[in-house]
Each structure stands twice: as structure tokens, then as C-alpha cells.
Amino acid sequence: MTDTSDDSFETLLEYIEDELGFATSYYNDSYLDRRVSSRMRRTTADSYADYLAELRSSPQEQDDLLDSMSINVTGFFRNPDVWDGIRDIMRTAAENHERVHIWSAACADGREPYSLSMLAHDDPEIDASGVHILGTDISEKALETARKGVYQSSQTVDIADQLEYLTDYHDYVDETANGFRVRDTIRQNVRFVRHDLINDEPKAGFDLVVCRNLFIYIDNEYKEPVLETIARSLQSDGYLVIGKAETIPPSLTCAFSVLDGRLRIYEREPLDSRRPVQG
Ligand SMILES: C[S@@+](CC[C@H](N)C(=O)[O-])C[C@H]1O[C@@H](n2cnc3c(N)ncnc32)[C@H](O)[C@@H]1O
Incomplete structure (x- = not known):
């Protein structure tokens, strides 16, 4: 890792934001440095200034860097214990509402929203026909994959293993040469x-928002606006699930009450009962 306090790192980030259109200012420096350093190791550049020169002259390197900047690691039923908590929320919501609206925010290539749909179909206490799931992401490329619903296993990712959370995943996917296609x-x-x-x-009217593994990458000052957006998108009795390694900033804890601290499951506090921020 090179020293990010030096001006050339800032100059490089400005170039990436202004010329390549990736909003580096939203993300934390250690994340950005890991991505840049990993690209630098594949070139002859041994300083940020050298790498910037390489980037300016190589459209291929620009594409490769942008690709590596998008944080799209995901999986079906990621952190299976959290999915037990999500199942409980879905059951409660299905009991209380004829139509259940769920938002998988920052859904990457779609495996999270499809897991929600599979769970709704798999659980005998949930009427899947009333469950409506919205998957959103900033990346059009990720959404293209999501809409296709076709996923390949690789040396490091075993899709069948991820789907083992279900009673019998063969009910929900068709096998392809080395992966699976999600059924209609x-x-x-x-x-x-x-x-x-x-x-x-x-957005508006959601009973549950699942927004996992985005906060670990974004800069602290952007966590609040994102959580405000989510709070406003939830019904007054709605729930929020964030990533297992993530936390809600203290200034916003009044918008949510903790339902399960270990699984990072929160319930929205009604807007009018929110207390002013202390301190
Ligand atoms: C690590 S993935 C998380 C995927 C999934 N939620 C999970 O936990 O498996 C983070 C996703 O956040 C998306 N993302 C980054 N910045 C975003 C933003 N400002 N708004 C919406 N999505 C964003 C990325 O494109 C990426 O697909």
C-alpha cells in the first residue's frame, strides 16, 4: 500500500471522479486505495503519479479500474443466520398486510432479491403471491445480470452451496452447464x-428494506443521507436489515429501534415519536 496522504493520491481520485465519472468522494480512502493498489500491481506503475499517467494513456486500464471499483460481491442467502431473522419479519409482514413490499437496496447482481423471493415461496406461512420485491443498484451492469437471473459457479463460489438454505432449491432454479437459471x-x-x-x-411504502454491505464502503458523511432515504421509504411499522459488520450512526439511531442487534435488524420509529438528537 502506498501512502494515501500524499497529494498524488488525491489528484488520482479527482481524475477518476472528473474524467472517468466514478464518484470517489462517496467512498472511504482505504477501500479506494485497495482497489487502486490492486490495479497498480498489474501494471509497471509504482507510484500514484505513474499510475495516473498510465490511466490517462490507456482506455483499457480505465475500463479495468472502473470494473474493479464496483463493489459487487454478493451471494444467495449471504449470512444464513440473518435470513432466519428476515424470514420472521416476512412472516409478520405477511400476517399483517395482504401485500408485502420489500426493497433490496444496493442489490448487486440480484442474488439478494431472488433469495427474498425464494424464501417467500419456500415458507409455508407466507403467501408468495402477495410479496413484491424491488431490487435496485447504482450499477446498470449489475442490474443487467440481475434481470437475466443466470449465475455461474466458479472455483471460489458454489451456487448450490449458497442455495442449501432452502428446503429443496431445485424447486426454484434450473441447472445450466455450470450454474443455475432462476425460474420465472x-x-x-x-x-x-x-x-x-x-x-x-x-421511495415509499416499504414493509422491509434490506440494505446490506454498502455502508462498509461509503464515507461516513454519506451514511446519514442513505439512512434518511431508507427511513423515509419505510412504512411506520417497517423494518431495516443492514450488513452484519455495519452500524447505524448514533445521530440516526432515533429513527430506528433495535429488534435484533446481532443480526442488525431494526424497526422504524414513527416519525412523530423521534426524539431530537442528544449531544
Ligand atoms: C457489496 S454489494 C452488496 C450486495 C448485497 N446487498 C449483499 O449484501 O450481498 C454493494 C453494492 O452497492 C452498490 N452501490 C454502490 N454505491 C451505491 C449507491 N450510491 N447507490 C446504490 N447502490 C450502490 C454497488 O454497485 C454494489 O452492487
């Missing part, structure tokens, strides 16, 4: 739309 019965509950959680308007 599962796809019909899910719709995908591009949405930028930092800049776009809130």
Missing part, C-alpha cells in the same frame, strides 16, 4: 430499477 415463478415477484441511494429520492 421466482422472477415474477422481483423487478429491477436503477437507484442511487446517495443522490436519488426516497
Whole structure:
């Protein structure tokens, strides 16, 4: 890792934001440095200034860097214990509402919203026909994959293993040469739309928002606007699930009460009962 306090790192980030259109200012420096350093190791550049020169002259390197900047690691039923908590929320929501609206915000390539749909179909206490899932992400490329619903296993990712959370995953996917295609019965509950959680308007009427593994990458000052957007998008009795390694900033804890601290499951506090921020 090179020293990021030096001006050339800032100059490089400005170039990436202004010329390549990736909003580096939203993300924390250590994340950005890991991505840049990993690209630098594949070139002859041994300083940020050298790498900037390489980037300016190579459209291929520009594409490769942008690709590596997008944080799209995901999986079906990621952190299975959290999915037990999500199942409980879905049951409660299905009991209380004829139609259940769920938003998988920052859904990457769609495996999270499809997991929600599969769970709705798999659970005998949930009427899947009333469950409507919206998957959104800032990345059009990720959404393209999501809409296709086809996933390959690789040396490091075993899709069948991820789907083992279900009673019998063969009910929900068809096998392809080295992966799976999500069946139409599962796809019909899910719709995908591009949405930028930092800049776009809130949505409305959701019973559950699942927004996992985005906060670990974004800069602290952007966590609040994202959580405000989510709070405004939830019904007054709605729930929020964030990533297992993530936290809600203290200034916003009044918008949510903790339902399960270990699983990072929160319930929205009604707007009028929110207390002013202390301190
Ligand atoms: C690590 S993935 C998380 C995927 C999934 N939620 C999970 O936990 O498995 C983070 C996703 O956040 C998306 N993202 C980054 N910035 C975003 C923003 N401002 N608004 C919406 N999505 C964003 C990325 O494109 C990426 O697909």
C-alpha cells in the first residue's frame, strides 16, 4: 500500500471522479486505495503519479479500474443466520398486510432479491403471491445480470452451496452447464430499477428494506443521507436489515429501534415519536 496522504493520491481520485465519472468522494480512502493498489500491481506503475499517467494513456486500464471499483460481491442467502431473522419479519409482514413490499437496496447482481423471493415461496406461512420485491443498484451492469437471473459457479463460489438454505432449491432454479437459471415463478415477484441511494429520492411504502454491505464502503458523511432515504421509504411499522459488520450512526439511531442487534435488524420509529438528537 502506498501512502494515501500524499497529494498524488488525491489528484488520482479527482481524475477518476472528473474524467472517468466514478464518484470517489462517496467512498472511504482505504477501500479506494485497495482497489487502486490492486490495479497498480498489474501494471509497471509504482507510484500514484505513474499510475495516473498510465490511466490517462490507456482506455483499457480505465475500463479495468472502473470494473474493479464496483463493489459487487454478493451471494444467495449471504449470512444464513440473518435470513432466519428476515424470514420472521416476512412472516409478520405477511400476517399483517395482504401485500408485502420489500426493497433490496444496493442489490448487486440480484442474488439478494431472488433469495427474498425464494424464501417467500419456500415458507409455508407466507403467501408468495402477495410479496413484491424491488431490487435496485447504482450499477446498470449489475442490474443487467440481475434481470437475466443466470449465475455461474466458479472455483471460489458454489451456487448450490449458497442455495442449501432452502428446503429443496431445485424447486426454484434450473441447472445450466455450470450454474443455475432462476425460474420465472421466482422472477415474477422481483423487478429491477436503477437507484442511487446517495443522490436519488426516497421511495415509499416499504414493509422491509434490506440494505446490506454498502455502508462498509461509503464515507461516513454519506451514511446519514442513505439512512434518511431508507427511513423515509419505510412504512411506520417497517423494518431495516443492514450488513452484519455495519452500524447505524448514533445521530440516526432515533429513527430506528433495535429488534435484533446481532443480526442488525431494526424497526422504524414513527416519525412523530423521534426524539431530537442528544449531544
Ligand atoms: C457489496 S454489494 C452488496 C450486495 C448485497 N446487498 C449483499 O449484501 O450481498 C454493494 C453494492 O452497492 C452498490 N452501490 C454502490 N454505491 C451505491 C449507491 N450510491 N447507490 C446504490 N447502490 C450502490 C454497488 O454497485 C454494489 O452492487
